[in-house]
Amino acid sequence: SRGAGFCSLTMSGGVRHSVLETYFAPLGNRPNLAVRVNALVESVVMDATRAVGVRLAGGECIEARGVVLCAGALATPVLLRRSGIDRPGIGTGLQDHPSIAITLALQRRQHSAIRIGANVRMSSQKGNADIHVLSLNETDESGMFGALIAGVMRVHSRGEVKYDSITGTGIAMFNQLSDERDKEAMRDVVRFTYALASSQSVSSIAGSLLSDANGTSAQWIGDATDSEIDDWALRQVGAYSHAACSCAMGNSRDDMAVVNERAEVIDYQDLWLCDASILPTLPRANTHLPVVMVANRVSEMLLETLNESR
Ligand SMILES: Cc1cc2nc3c(=O)[nH]c(=O)nc-3n(C[C@H](O)[C@H](O)[C@H](O)COP(=O)(O)OP(=O)(O)OC[C@H]3O[C@@H](n4cnc5c(N)ncnc54)[C@H](O)[C@@H]3O)c2cc1C
Structure with a gap:
């Protein structure tokens, strides 16, 4: 197959639209949403195998009912390791388009x-x-x-x-x-x-x-x-800035899989991953839209999980 065309760009009214503008702006002010900017997460706080919050670089701990890590394919495996999460697949399988x-x-x-x-x-x-x-x-x-x-x-x-x-x-x-x-x-x-x-x-x-x-x-x-x-x-050769696949989704019985089909870190509780790291194989396309699709799907599944546990 062969084809050519202009690249499609995420734009609205002639201006490039970020994920922040597209997804956060329409939410407006909500009492159940707090966004902390410039808050560097050092690690996930674990109670045995259950995620119970995050620790910031300054030492502050934020308690949580669950943690969704989305630091990208390069940082997410580091955060998992630094938090003592132990699965052999963490960090392996990294890909980018040459x-x-x-x-x-x-x-x-x-x-x-x-x-x-x-x-x-x-x-x-x-x-x-x-x-x-x-x-x-x-x-x-x-x-x-x-x-x-x-x-x-x-x-x-x-x-x-x-x-x-x-x-x-x-x-x-x-x-x-x-x-x-x-x-x-x-x-x-x-x-x-x-x-x-x-x-x-x-x-x-x-x-x-x-x-x-x-x-x-x-x-x-x-x-x-x-x-x-x-x-x-x-x-x-250089990377395309499309790093992915460093914490692949897979079957829970596969040692090298890091998350299951619901994006939950296998063998741990209340800990999800939601970024390019969970793609098992790099798509044959630039990665922005595939990652947005991952985020849409994972957020739907999270909502189901939260509704079930109510
Ligand atoms: C320069 C550049 C240009 C690109 N252009 C295109 C393009 O034109 N089209 C396309 O399809 N794709 C493009 N991509 C790829 C696309 O942007 C990525 O594939 C996509 O953003 C990956 O999403 P992600 O959520 O996995 O990670 P990211 O978008 O990288 O999000 C991870 C976030 O986590 C934050 N973070 C990391 N560590 C911590 C920590 N310890 N504590 C708190 N926060 C942390 C980071 O600051 C970042 O905001 C480009 C990438 C780059 C770098």
């Missing part, structure tokens, strides 16, 4: 209110709708550069968020392109992106194409071997 830029040095200064432009979605030789090219406007303040981002969207490589129990902190290792299937897909999308960047229409706005931040011409990609592309890709 991406590489071919930079367009533009002939004329460009200005665009929207950084993300169009998206081309297609299939690698062995995959199905598994790679894409994203166009970016204004990759720096000069307005003289843009980029075509080659992205692998069906990801097999997995890394981890490693926890250091001495410092109580975590380090994320994505291991991007460690799986041969991702490397192959990356070769295909790099070659396609280079062909697109060299096309007549793109050449009419881009004076030259660059393959790194040192200003190296990207011309070599035109007749590069597989191993030349692999070497370059391993040096240049």
Whole structure:
């Protein structure tokens, strides 16, 4: 499958809308809702296997009937470990979409209110709708550069968020392109992106194409071997800021699953996860909407649970 179009943006009235504006603003002032800003959670307070509150970095404890952790795929596993939650799957399975830029040095200064432009979605030789090219406007303040981002969207490589129990902190290792299937897909999308960047229409706005931040011409990609592309890709690959899958949802009998199908941390009580960490596999799409869907579904299930326990 192959297709192209403008990227859909979460906008209303020409202005980008955040989750905060979309979900919180309509709630207005409610006596049963308090939002604490700038409140860094240090750990979940546990009574044996039951979550009973959170401890803030300043030492303050907030008691609660239950805790829903949603600190994102990089911080949630660290918070769980720091709280003494012990499941082997915590932090494992981390994924992101590997991406590489071919930079367009533009002939004329460009200005665009929207950084993300169009998206081309297609299939690698062995995959199905598994790679894409994203166009970016204004990759720096000069307005003289843009980029075509080659992205692998069906990801097999997995890394981890490693926890250091001495410092109580975590380090994320994505291991991007460690799986041969991702490397192959990356070769295909790099070659396609280079062909697109060299096309007549793109050449009419881009004076030259660059393959790194040192200003190296990207011309070599035109007749590069597989191993030349692999070497370059391993040096240049970056994350897409779509970190996910570090506390995967799965069957309660699976040791590596962290939450069950109701997003409850397995073997613990009154503790739920609700963020990108619980996705078992990274979707073949940018992750904002999938995470919003997770939040909608988990909040419905929480409501059911609370109603049942009334
Ligand atoms: C720069 C950038 C651009 C992106 N652009 C797009 C895009 O265009 N389209 C798209 O689909 N996706 C995009 N994404 C990805 C998307 O934003 C994420 O996948 C999504 O926000 C993940 O949601 P989450 O709830 O898992 O985590 P987050 O949105 O990261 O939310 C976690 C929250 O927890 C807070 N937190 C962490 N630790 C603690 C703690 N100890 N105490 C208290 N609070 C804590 C964090 O500050 C954060 O507010 C982008 C991501 C980034 C970083």
